[in-house]
Amino acid sequence: MIKVNAGKNIKVGKADFSRRQFLMLMAGLSCLPLLSACMIEDQPVSIAAHVWAGYEPMFLARSEGWLDSKQVKLFETGSATESLQALADGKVDGAALTLDEVLRARANGLPLSVVMVFDVSAGADVMVTRPGIKTLGDLKGKRIAYEQGAVGELMLSAILQAAGLPREAVKGISLPSDKHDEAWDHGTADAFITYEPVARRLISKGAVNLFDSRQIPDTIVDVLAVRSDVLDRSHAAAIRNLISAHFKALGHMRHNPQDASYRMATRMGLPADQVMGAFQGMVLPDAINNRRMLAGPTPQMAGSARSLSDLMLKAGFLQQEAPLTGLFSADYLPAPD
DSSP states (O other), X not given: OEEEOSSSEEEETTEEEEHHHHHHHHHHHHTHHHHXXXXXXXXXXXXXXXXXXXXXXXXXXXXXXXXXXXXXXXXXXXXXXXXXXXXXXXSOSEEEEEHHHHHHHXXXXXXXXXXXXXXXXXXXXEEEEOTTOOSGXXXXXOEEEEOSSHHHHHHHHHHHHHHTOOGGGSEEEEOOGGGHHHHHHTTOOSEEEEETTHHHHHHHTTOEEEEEGGXXXXXXXXXXXXXXXXXXXXXXXXXXXXXXXXXXXXXXXXXXXXXXXXXXXXXXXXXXXXXXXXXXXXXXXXXXXXXXXXXXXXXXXXXXXXXXXXXXXXXXXXSSOOOOTTOBOOTTSOOOO
């Protein structure tokens, strides 16, 4: 029990404290909430990503040591489908995905927020065919292999619309992108809806680019999506480290493309002299342009997300409208100069 005397001293048990010491003690106790807030321990994040040219700067940053291995773990997958499954299973905190995949995940109850844009596809997603297929109309009765995710479905829908063919006019073959090389070699399909660097490898084997994402502009956007419940103070340092490292790698690619190509070649499965070619057909926004796309009460990307959601609803890729509130966050981007 604390007993207060009429004199200048305060007695607590057997110990004597001056009034000044007592006041200092009480002031210290009142600061404990602020102290505990400052002592929040930084937590690491794990991010799933498959091989795609737009994501490779992130892996380049890891190989160069710009990514803090104690803060960020990159979980390598074979496809976007596998990355989404890792998210759903709670194995990772975020993933490199296309915006439509994020919308579908949110519609299915997986809380994701976009914190960075990797790239905007402007020709990097393609349909390549056997040389005998010369027009889109020639696809009638043919086998088309594609990854049965949102991008594959959107590309197939756009291709058939451009060809004037109904869905039943072709035979769709569900096949992850990491199996396309083997399927080409074994004659499994006549056409492949795929993306870089797989597309470049198939073209080197004789495939023909018959359709690409330039025909559906601003539809395929690759983003870094993180579980909304991870967007807190304890994970902020890790997320910022990942994003800053990605932008540093982009700068290295622009200033020293030969060195960057050599370092990315093995993971991309391409000769070093073909690596930069895999980035053709995509826009890689830097930190300034990311802020333009994601910041503010009505981000620039919000319009694209709404149009994409409407397109997916009409095509039957969404059963209900995906919630867009809290979809974008610019809080983890580098501060503007």
